[in-house]
Amino acid sequence: MLSHVIPPPRGYTKAHNSLVRHPRIGSDAKVLVIYVQGLPEEDRDKALGEHARALRMTGRAYQKAKADLVTHGYVHEKRESLAGGRWRTVQVFSNEPLTDEQAARLRAGVPADGYENVGASAAPDAWPAPSAHSPTVGEPTGRRAGGLLPADGEQGEDSSHPPTEAAVEAESESQDQDQDQDQDQAEVLLAERVLLSLRHRTRELSLGAREARKLAALAAEWLRRGVSAGDLRLALSRALPEDGVRSAFGFLAHRLVEKLPPHPEATPEFLPPPPPLSLPLLACDGPGEEHMFRPHESWVTTCGPCHREQQRAYWADLMTRAEADPAPPRPSWRELAAEAAEAAANGGATCAEEAPGYGTRATAT
Incomplete structure (x- = not known):
């Protein structure tokens, strides 16, 4: 593939590689995150x-x-109740993954581990009072950095001073680590959902949310070793004990550990059978000067040329003897039938006489 990428100088949206390369998030979800992130702040206050x-x-x-x-x-x-028996759904959107605790802090307008609710502004009473200085300025305040990047951000780095190779490698390693952490977190969440779904196959394997969270790390190891979610669900729910499952948590923990499949790279691949060992050199029994050959079978005592020469000499001798002493002609079936009829007409005793080259024939005495 040939690629030609021109970085835009303005009017672009920055997206983290962990989102763009995430293997378990669909393209529609990625486009939705990038689209909302690129909107101006006043246009984000809508439902997703x-x-x-x-x-x-x-x-x-x-x-x-x-x-x-x-x-x-x-x-x-999160659904919240309002006055008059009404309900509303509050959505917290971020271009970085947030935990439930961080999302709850953002809903309350409190910064959560470096994130702050961009859409929530401070109350007017909390603003600093202007001073008498001309021009009128307020007291210095901390920078308000939200979880979303600006819609029209300028390129921050100076293109005339490119980053060093060490900085590029460090950034690449950091991005790989972040991507691995995101992958591990996604596998743990998927494993937890698989464990909670076992109750739909049999009531004996019903787990609570806390129990499934404790076993999610063990189940995620199955996913890392190439087992699909469906195969994991089948492996945990089939061949249950005949007397029933007393403790779903203990039974699943034992099965997750005892039946853990090996790593794919640890599984020996199919190897073709080794070639047969060649036999040692032997002295040929054929005529001529002594020479060595390697037989293809243990019972062979002559090499190929000598064996063919022996076969040629054998058949030549056989043909010579056949020409020197030809066999007498064999009687036809008509002659045999006539002799048998004559013997039957005479009514005498018959004896068996060997017919040369054909068998026996009956003769009268």
């Missing part, structure tokens, strides 16, 4: 479904994209 309609996503595609974003921590939802 409205942004999906702006991208002309169908209902089924949007539901799948939203499920991916919720599963991997990019979107968090």
